[in-house]
Amino acid sequence: MLKRIKELLANKKGEAIIGFVIVLIFIILVAAPHVKNLGKTTSxxxxxxxxxxxDTLNE
Incomplete structure (x- = not known):
């Protein structure tokens, strides 16, 4: 497992993947409360x- 992580860090493509994952996690953490509020509002x-x-149908 550690060997695989070291290989990813040594590889430029691996750095891009790790950077993308970090940005994606950050976006998810920032957007989560807003999505929750949107769900409550819609409900x-x-x-x-x-x-x-x-009320209209029972009149």
Missing amino acids: NGVSNLNDQME
Whole structure:
């Protein structure tokens, strides 16, 4: 395992892959709270719409 990591670090292509993975992890960590909030907002919107539809249909 360590040998494989050393080979990746010695190789320029390996450096690019490791750099890409680090950037990808950073983006995921930064975006995660916003995606969670978006999901909550969407869920609340659907629930409100459902309640309004039920009220309209029960009139």
